[in-house]
Amino acid sequence: MSRSLSPEQAQHIEDLYGPLTQSLRRLIDVTIRSEADDIEVAQAHRLIEQAADLLSSRLDPGPFGVRTTTDGGMLPWGNVAIGMRNAIAPPLNVIRDDSGRATVDLVLEAPYEGPAGHVHGGVCALLLDHVLGATAHRPGKPAFTGTLTLRYVAPTRLGKLRVEAWIDSETESKTIAAGHIKDADGVVTVQAEGIFIRPKAKP
Amino acid sequence: MSRSLSPEQAQHIEDLYGPLTQSLRRLIDVTIRSEADDIEVAQAHRLIEQAADLLSSRLDPGPFGVRTTTDGGMLPWGNVAIGMRNAIAPPLNVIRDDSGRATVDLVLEAPYEGPAGHVHGGVCALLLDHVLGATAHRPGKPAFTGTLTLRYVAPTRLGKLRVEAWIDSETESKTIAAGHIKDADGVVTVQAEGIFIRPKAKP
Numbered sequence: 001m002s003r004s005l006s007p008e009q010a011q012h013i014e015d016l017y018g019p020l021t022q023s024l025r026r027l028i029d030v031t032i033r034s035e036a037d038d039i040e041v042a043q044a045h046r047l048i049e050q051a052a053d054l055l056s057s058r059l060d061p062g063p064f065g066v067r068t069t070t071d072g073g074m075l076p077w078g079n080v081a082i083g084m085r086n087a088i089a090p091p092l093n094v095i096r097d098d099s100g101r102a103t104v105d106l107v108l109e110a111p112y113e114g115p116a117g118h119v120h121g122g123v124c125a126l127l128l129d130h131v132l133g134a135t136a137h138r139p140g141k142p143a144f145t146g147t148l149t150l151r152y153v154a155p156t157r158l159g160k161l162r163v164e165a166w167i168d169s170e171t172e173s174k175t176i177a178a179g180h181i182k183d184a185d186g187v188v189t190v191q192a193e194g195i196f197i198r199p200k201a202k203p
Numbered sequence: 204m205s206r207s208l209s210p211e212q213a214q215h216i217e218d219l220y221g222p223l224t225q226s227l228r229r230l231i232d233v234t235i236r237s238e239a240d241d242i243e244v245a246q247a248h249r250l251i252e253q254a255a256d257l258l259s260s261r262l263d264p265g266p267f268g269v270r271t272t273t274d275g276g277m278l279p280w281g282n283v284a285i286g287m288r289n290a291i292a293p294p295l296n297v298i299r300d301d302s303g304r305a306t307v308d309l310v311l312e313a314p315y316e317g318p319a320g321h322v323h324g325g326v327c328a329l330l331l332d333h334v335l336g337a338t339a340h341r342p343g344k345p346a347f348t349g350t351l352t353l354r355y356v357a358p359t360r361l362g363k364l365r366v367e368a369w370i371d372s373e374t375e376s377k378t379i380a381a382g383h384i385k386d387a388d389g390v391v392t393v394q395a396e397g398i399f400i401r402p403k404a405k406p
Contacts (some may be wrong), residue, residue: 016241016244016245017234017244019248020234020244020247020248020251021234023248023251023252023255024230024231024234024251026255027227027230027251027254027255027258028227028231028289028290028291030255030258030259030262031220031223031224031227031258031288031289031290032266032267032280032281032286032288032289033262033263033264033265033266033267033281034258034259034261034262034263035261035262035263036257036258036259036260036261037260037261038219040257040258040260041219041220041223041257041258042219043257044223044253044254044255044257044258045222045223045226045254047250047251047253047254047257048223048226048227048230048250048251048254049226050247050250051230051247051248051250051251051254052226052229052230052233052247054239054243054244054246054247054250055230055233055234055237055239055243055244055247056233056237056239057237057239057240057243058237058238058239058240059233059236059237059238060236060237060238061236062236062313062320063235063236063312063313063316063319063320063361064235064236064313064316065316065319065320066318066319077235078235078236078313078314078316079316079317079323080314080315080316080317080323080325080326081317081323081325083235085234085235086231086234086235086314086316087231087234087290087314088231088291088314088315109266110265110266110267110281111281111283111289111290111291112283112291113266113267113268113281113282113283113286113289114282114283114284115269115345115347116266116268116269117265117266117268120282120283120284120329120332120333121332121333121336121347121348121351122283122284122328122329122330122331122332122333123283123329125325125328125329125332125351125353126323126325126326126328126329127325128325129323129324129325129328130323130324130325133324142318144318144324144355144358145324145353145355146354146355147352147353147354147355148324148328148352148353148355149350149351149352149353150328150348150350150351150352150353151349151350152347152348152349152350152351155347158266
């Protein structure tokens, strides 16, 4: 696949892989919760192998990387947090306002469990890293995590969550951001602060 | 499913779901990297739906939670970091020695990507949260993350990684742990420190 797609090509691939990846998210979930008969499980296993074989008929050898559209759009389809083609990604739909504030509403169920009935502390860290980092991205200048500090102030139950992040202070090369996760009752469960670095553009 | 299984039942379910979940991890990967024809992708989508329907013929309504074997074993099969039935989990195979040191060797490829060719910073945080936390678990006394501080000192390339964690100091109710991620060349890419809390057993 060429690294740069026309907007029409990109839309076509989204129409094809968006629903497939959504089905795959459901399959990940029911694989954890299934109590089906052995025969049904064995049959499901064969179907999964067949699906993987079909998709492997032609494969990009490397990871997805960064691809773009010819009109300058970014295609983060492989990204583990936001990727349209990555079934591990919830995926996060990050909404940013003019002040640089970033907000994500999401629902996490069985596939993101750590302690019984609760979101894994490491998944909370992943959410906060991504959403705090989103306040620091600039067009053509992605930001990389420098440091991240997390305080787990209450257990994060599986279910509806909101992740919010904002810019605390900023220079040309770095953003200091803060944020938190709130549960369905609006209770803050994890607080975070981080420094995000924008590498200098290569001359 | 009963919350407590005989060791034989547990082994039977592992034999059934272990290979299925491994196939599902492959399916997640090739969904990101596929360049198959539209017809093959559509066919793969139908097979994924059929597999999910089969596994949904009988479903546990809740997340997996904590289940045990009748001889006192733990079954963290749904866990997002280590779960045998959770295709999001790499899964981590945590090796602990007598000093409480915890080590994981793993390979992360396309499904864990953030910046092009690199592990997502949030995935690094998930790995370190889990492995530092593993130094603090005691039989029947899981530990919960209190605070976690991460310093990203070098980019973490996709590929072979080692995560190591050790106990810095400890009281009855909490463990202060430290650790890092090393890449295939043995270079430390992310350093971490954390406080992990063991809640008092209920009387």
